Amino acid sequence: MPPQSVQTEETDSTTTPARTRGADTRALTQVLFGQLKNLEPGTPEHGRVRAALIEANLPLVRYAAARFRSRNEPMEDVVQVGTIGLINAIDRFDPERGVQFPTFAMPTVVGEIKRYFRDNVRTVHVPRRLHELWVQVTGATEDLTTAHGRSPTTAEIAQRLRISEDEVLACIEAGRSYHATSLEAAQEGDGLPGLLDRLGYEDPALTGVEHRDLVRHLLVQLPEREQRILLLRYYSNLTQSQISAELGVSQMHVSRLLARSFARLRSANRIEA
Template sequence: MTVSASTAPPQEESTQAAAPGPTANPNPTAPPAPEKRRGADTRALTQLLFTQLKELESGTAEHARVRGALIEANLPLVRYAAARFRSRNEPMEDVVQVGTIGLINAIDRFDPDRGVQFPTFAMPTVVGEIKRYFRDNVRTVHVPRRLHELWVQVNSATEDLTTTFGRSPTTAEIAERLRITEEEVLSCIEAGRSYHATSLEAAQEGDGLPGLLDRLGYEDPALDGVEHRDLVRHLLVQLPEREQRILLLRYYSNLTQSQISAELGVSQMHVSRLLARSFQRLRSANRIEA
């Protein structure tokens, strides 16, 4: 039995919402409201399924069938809980899937003999699973736990003050409401932005400008030499150890031939001949087109 989250609150609240007040149901003989009837049907079905589930052996096909029916019957509870997180701009299908995991955990742990209504028992588990998802998976940058918890308070205070003032509150007003500094408010707002990352290739909305990659990128002049350096590194190992050292001293340590000759204890002429021979070997081993 599937009900849209936007039209059906959780089961225990359905009864409260439809409970007759002084003017709610002037005709006591009128049929019950659809929401109340739907909630009562779901509670009755859930109770019946839990009674059956308790008598079945775990792992059997019948146990899996009844368990699946319980999940399906209580999906409106998950959608109601997921609707509380619409402001996070996360795909609602993903949030509902995560909340369904919490629902399944609640079903597996629920004991109908304890006298607690299942929606009352399951709601904290469903909401906790969704919050854990946002905390551990959604954020692009993980922020300190204290800052994350304070961001939740800042977000709530912002919504309350917006309703009170009829406009967006200032940083000072939020700080005064929560009795924290304006710097902490600004840090929380910055932390809240870590929920989303902007692609470097995404075009800027509205202004039609190219993405950040096109506007901030540049060509690294050293890129052309990467392939050649890798090739030279491969060829150097083919030279005798002394010639490798001479090349390293000359082109990596930037020593002159006279300094190399003093380092190795040989004549400068001999260093020059060894360098020329090394170049010849490298060129013959790999001919690079000009």
């Protein structure tokens, strides 16, 4: 019989620099919050510690902002908006709740960014030249309204700006891209249910969107090997025995790593009742 191989547990010495930086940031954040709770709001020292917290957690904002790269908005603007959410989260965070700050802050940061896209970004992309002309049309409309005491005609605006009436109409149409029409308001006054009530359906999976986002954020904080084991177990549907054969470790070791991963995830996501 061949000698039995002895499985040894790998150490966490393979921790990546990025994960190390994340652990350092969490430790620094915990220390800073400990200092902040003992300082009087509005004092210079309170402001200094608060600014240090913001600076230390800016990578969290950049991580959240990266999800919105496809929105065709300057990433600097998205990060700036996300930073507002970070500041709000810092001001509301209570370390005594036992929740990790990134877990608490992420929904606030993402929510602030989503609000920005909902309220401030054009619903339809407008060519730059048409946008600039629209600003001129708006200004001319206000001036003529003041001068004549009534809304100006398209011809009057065109004459004032020395452009064609078609260009004026195109600008007016482009201006509507700044304001999305409410699906409910479109049906006001006709006695019928709002269009929003008559279209589509409520997706039951929506309630778990934010939770899944938090889970993804927590998973990337685990060691790489534990991430892989969770993927093999719950995404590839492999048994512990199959995982042990895949990784070349004992099934008991796989079971211990799974239990350790669950403990870390529960600890990071623990919420005060």
